[in-house]
Amino acid sequence: FxxxxxxxxxxxxxxxxxxxxxxxxxxxxxxxxxxxxxxxxxxxxxxxxxxxxxxxxxxSEHYFFDLPQFEAQLKAWTEAGHLQDEIKNKLAEWFEQGLKQWDISRDAPYFGFQIPGVENKYFYVWLDAPIGYMASFKKLCDTQGLDFDEYFNKDSETELYHFIGKDIVYFHALFWPAMLMGADYRTPNAIFAHGFLTVNGQKMSKSRGTFIQARTYLESLNPECLRYYYAYKLSAKIDDIDLNLQDFKQRVNSDLVGKVVNIASRSAGFIVKKFNKTLSAYAIEGDLYNEFVAKGDDISKLYEARNYNQAMREIMKLADKANQYIDEHKPWQLVKEEGKEAQVHDVTSLAINLFRVLMTYLKPVLPEMAKQAEDFLNID
Structure with a gap:
């Protein structure tokens, strides 16, 4: 007070x-x-x-949630593979200290929802905030004619994941599952916590000039570039992720421009000017194309395991191989040699198909760029 x-x-x-x-x-x-x-x-x-x-x-009279009542269920849930090891270990420390009754009310003035039938009392924000996830999805279900219970009832087979910052683990990995258990709803398949976002190695701060609003970024730069940069750094660990502006520029220019887009730009001109925008019928034959396609399972597993940084590195390794293939076959020289048109057609067509595979692998991170590539390649 x-x-x-x-x-x-x-x-x-x-x-x-x-x-x-x-x-x-x-x-x-x-x-x-x-x-x-x-x-x-x-x-x-x-x-x-x-x-x-x-x-x-x-x-002041307050209202409490009986968190200790759910201790056994919460322990079983945290040990069942729903959390990263670092988070599971942190929760184990809290269990050792003993769970306490959770104060779910606050006195006015407060910005939350008022408790019905009680004057000047409000629900604590971390009681109602996660319910907002369900409420928003319920509205979507009502709008699109979906069955909400099919996704959230206790026996639902839907995969449900939370992506949160490491500073709100307590609310999402203890309070929220306990609330769901008490209300007889299903719990998440997994909670993925990540570290803080820093700028040039410093905590975001207006006074230090390291506070960047999303709107400010969007007014100047392509959001897909930032998505890729963060994906390149984001792992299944809870380490902080730093936006170093110089490194950001270098990474985007090196990987997206210098490697991926470069494959298409080095090959498309030949297809358009020499071969009437038509790819060679033999463009998807051979070991290199098969190697690219075979990598799909590994990359998919990395996405599923939320090891996005490793997925990006595997994709860039393939991009390097595609560029190496173009360098070795030198279509810009072959096109000057008599009788080598078919070889030029095959080389550049294969390169375009390798580019197509790469954009398929990058689509979860670069949906707009992938759509542009599909339009460019006339893919329905």
Missing amino acids: DPEKQMFLPDRFIRGECPKCGAKDQYGDNCEVCGATYSPTELINAKSAISGATPITKD
């Missing part, structure tokens, strides 16, 4: 030192550094973010 402003303080309006790891300038409900959750009264050297005053305690 802020004694100067005479108001109850929401968690985000209290700042202090984490009682678990000692990190400074943390919120009143959880630490962004170590991921711990706690009561605002546990915060060390707490201050009101509004007035700077030291908060005082006042009696």
Whole structure:
């Protein structure tokens, strides 16, 4: 309670030192550094973010979710392969400390949903926020005539995944599954947590000039480039992902422009000018094409395992081989030699088909670029 402003303080309006790891300038409900959750009264050297005053305690009736009741179910769920090892180990620490009753109410003023029938009481945002996932999907189902229960009932065979930041693991890997269990809904197949996004090695900060809004980026650059750059760095681990602008420029120019698009640009001109936009009938024969196609299973498994960085590296290895093939056969020289037109046709046609395979593998990351490639190749 802020004694100067005479108001109850929401968690985000209290700042202090984490009682678990000692990190400074943390919120009143959880630490962004170590991921711990706690009561605002546990915060060390707490201050009101509004007035700077030291908060005082006042009696207030609150509502709680009986999290310890689900401890056995949650332990079984976390051990069943739904989480990354780092997250599973972190949850094991929380289980050892013992689960506590979860305070799911907040006093006014608060920005959440008001608790029905209770004056000046609101649901804690992390109670209702995950329900928003279901509510949004329910609206989609109603709009498109889909059966919501087919996706969310307890026996549903639908694959359901959460992609979250590492700082909200507690809410998604403990609170949310417990809520679903209590409401008799299915739980996610897996929760994939990733690290923070940094810019040039620093935490995003307006004062340091490292805070980039999505709209600002979109006004200047192609979103597909950023999707590829993050995919190239994103693994199944929870490491932070850094946007280094110089490295970003180099990676995009090297991989997407210098390798992938270069295959098409080095070959398409021959097909258009010399062969009436028609590929050779022998363009998909041979070991190299078969090697590209055979790699599809491995790349698919990397996508499924959320090892996107490894998938991108495997695709770029193939792009290198395609460019090497063009370099070795030198169609720009062959076309000058009498009687070599058929060979030029075969070489450039194979290169175009290799490009097509690569764009198929990149489509989950570069959907617009893949669509442009399909239009360019006249693929229905």
